[in-house]
Amino acid sequence: MKPDRKRGWAVLLLASSLSLGLTGCSTIGVRPWEHDLLAKKSMQLNVAPNVTAFHEHVEFSKEGSAGGRSFDGGGCGCN
Amino acid sequence: MQLTRATGTLRKTLGLLTANLLAATGAHAATVPDGVASIANAVFGAGTDVAGDLGRTRVDSAVLVYQEAGGRVRAIEPVVGATLNRANGDAISVKFTVDTLTGATPNGALPWLTVQSFSTPAAAPASGSTATVTSASGKSTLVTIPGVGPVRQYTVPAKTLPVDAGFMDERRAIDLGFTKQWSENLRLSVGLSASHERDFRSTSLSGGFSRDFNEKNTTVLAGLNLEFDESRPSFGTPVPLIYMVGRGREADEGPEGGREGSGRVVPAAVVARNLSPAKKTVSSLVVGSTQVINRRWLTQISYNLGSSQGYQTDPYRIISQVNRTSGAPSNYLYESRPRSRIRQSVYWDNKLAIGPTFADLSVRGYHDSWGINSITIGAAERVPLKSWVYVEPQARYYQQTAANFFRDFLINGQAMPTFVSSDGRLAKFSAATVGLKVGLNLFKTGELYILAEQYDQTGEHHPANAVGSLKTLDLFSGVSATSVIVGYSFAF
Numbered sequence: 001m002k003p004d005r006k007r008g009w010a011v012l013l014l015a016s017s018l019s020l021g022l023t024g025c026s027t028i029g030v031r032p033w034e035h036d037l038l039a040k041k042s043m044q045l046n047v048a049p050n051v052t053a054f055h056e057h058v059e060f061s062k063e064g065s066a067g068g069r070s071f072d073g074g075g076c077g078c079n
Numbered sequence: 080m081q082l083t084r085a086t087g088t089l090r091k092t093l094g095l096l097t098a099n100l101l102a103a104t105g106a107h108a109a110t111v112p113d114g115v116a117s118i119a120n121a122v123f124g125a126g127t128d129v130a131g132d133l134g135r136t137r138v139d140s141a142v143l144v145y146q147e148a149g150g151r152v153r154a155i156e157p158v159v160g161a162t163l164n165r166a167n168g169d170a171i172s173v174k175f176t177v178d179t180l181t182g183a184t185p186n187g188a189l190p191w192l193t194v195q196s197f198s199t200p201a202a203a204p205a206s207g208s209t210a211t212v213t214s215a216s217g218k219s220t221l222v223t224i225p226g227v228g229p230v231r232q233y234t235v236p237a238k239t240l241p242v243d244a245g246f247m248d249e250r251r252a253i254d255l256g257f258t259k260q261w262s263e264n265l266r267l268s269v270g271l272s273a274s275h276e277r278d279f280r281s282t283s284l285s286g287g288f289s290r291d292f293n294e295k296n297t298t299v300l301a302g303l304n305l306e307f308d309e310s311r312p313s314f315g316t317p318v319p320l321i322y323m324v325g326r327g328r329e330a331d332e333g334p335e336g337g338r339e340g341s342g343r344v345v346p347a348a349v350v351a352r353n354l355s356p357a358k359k360t361v362s363s364l365v366v367g368s369t370q371v372i373n374r375r376w377l378t379q380i381s382y383n384l385g386s387s388q389g390y391q392t393d394p395y396r397i398i399s400q401v402n403r404t405s406g407a408p409s410n411y412l413y414e415s416r417p418r419s420r421i422r423q424s425v426y427w428d429n430k431l432a433i434g435p436t437f438a439d440l441s442v443r444g445y446h447d448s449w450g451i452n453s454i455t456i457g458a459a460e461r462v463p464l465k466s467w468v469y470v471e472p473q474a475r476y477y478q479q480t481a482a483n484f485f486r487d488f489l490i491n492g493q494a495m496p497t498f499v500s501s502d503g504r505l506a507k508f509s510a511a512t513v514g515l516k517v518g519l520n521l522f523k524t525g526e527l528y529i530l531a532e533q534y535d536q537t538g539e540h541h542p543a544n545a546v547g548s549l550k551t552l553d554l555f556s557g558v559s560a561t562s563v564i565v566g567y568s569f570a571f
Contacts, residue, residue: 065443077278
């Protein structure tokens with residue numbers, strides 16, 4: 001197996017383990033009255049959708065990778 | 080008529096802005112009676128950093144101005160969209176995008192010690208047999224070769240990366256979306272997108288769901304997207320690996336074989352082309368989960384599997400075929416890529432409230448069947464200076480390996496590979512982005528922001544396998560670009 005591929009699988013394994021580990025823990029999460037910070041716009045995962053779309057468009061047209069956050073299609077003839 | 084329509088649109092927009100201002104004034108008038116302070120509070124309303132637009136319509140507009148160094152691609156891309164959020168959680172969205180591209184783009188050939196000339200098939204001129212094409216460089220000339228057809232010719236100076244300065248396109252796209260709040264914890268969504276360029280059309284259809292668990296601390300989501308693309312250059316798509324029309328002026332006539340006599344036009348690419356649209360289908364699946372870890376930490380992980388089947392060759396891109404000793408180009412061939420590509424990626428994003436600031440930390444691992452592996456790391460830190468203004472430095476690092484069919488050039492006399500491309504996007508390189516965003520929370524629901532960024536690719540300028548005089552030339556075709564994004568969003 002190539003080193004790069006090994007590295008990719010290692011990242012996948014690490015991320016999956018962490019995610020499953022975290023979701024399996026009974027102490028994580030908040031009660032409904034503890035949403036003060038989480039309810040802020042600045043705390044949203046995709047806080048500026050248009051900026052994200054611009055970034056993904058530029059990166060899709062200048063780099064060999066695509067997708068991850070969302071679908072990997074580009075909808076343009078730029079790659 | 081158009082003026083009337085534009086005036087009407089402007090009046091509506093001003094009306095909405097006024098409504099926002101009045102609403103904001105009403106909210107603060109009771110607590111801040113002072114005139115100046117009242118206006119300031121009305122415009123820069125405190126406490127507007129609140130997510131959620133239930134029962135409101137949000138209008139989100141922005142424009143991207145993107146300029147590559149060296150007079151290469153310039154893009155101006157305005158977008159405007161609106162999302163109607165019903166109080167029950169249903170939402171309908173529409174977004175329009177216009178993308179205007181001009182400038183010069185690398186054609187795939189290598190620099191050389193002398194001037195190089197290139198000819199590409201072109202659409203027939205309206206009349207006459209010769210015309211000068213108006214382009215950014217003014218160097219392209221349209222000629223009609225008897226028995227062959229219209230050909231666009233351009234030259235590139237010595238020791239210069241060959242670029243086609245006649246590059247110009249405009250893309251118009253529309254995205255429609257609908258989300259249905261099926262039950263308290265389940266949402267279903269569908270989307271439809273269409274994009275149109277002079278030489279490319281794309282239509283896509285998507286569907287997905289998200290479901291909350293554990294007092295909404297956990298959300299699981301999945302989506303599927305089907306995209307149907309058509310590549311439609313005006314001259315058709317060249318048969319892969321066919322010789323370009325034309326050649327380098329200082330053509331190599333070595334014993335291992337250049338082609339015909341120096342400077343002779345070889346019309347192969349004009350003859351050997353497919354005139355019907357070249358099609359491609361992209362199927363993409365995303366599954367993921369978001370998890371609230373604690374009051375200050377929200378995390379998301381997603382996996383993306385994509386399958387692209389069909390025409391994926393760049394119909395404009397060529398590759399130099401050079402003499403094995405001198406490195407001189409003797410021919411240019413149209414590139415060839417596999418018709419199948421499978422992409423996989425894992426994306427992990429984190430939002431962290433650190434003191435009064437908000438950090439975004441993400442990492443993506445990517446692998447595809449063309450042999451490209453990449454890693455992407457992103458970081459941003461939003462620092463509120465006041466309740467109505469923030470600054471947000473951003474950084475991104477990207478690194479990829481080369482596709483297994485990437486070559487800087489082909490060598491005369493060597494066996495021709497089935498797939499080959501000199502596209503710099505398929506090469507080994509890294510890229511760094513740094514940016515600074517400044518945002519203002521205006522009125523009660525509005526946000527005005529500006530983001531300035533610098534993007535730089537770093538790669539191999541003198542590859543180890545370079546031959547002859549190519550060793551002395553800079554063979555890297557990477558991009559450096561500056562971009563500015565200005566956006567305004569508000570809800571009513």
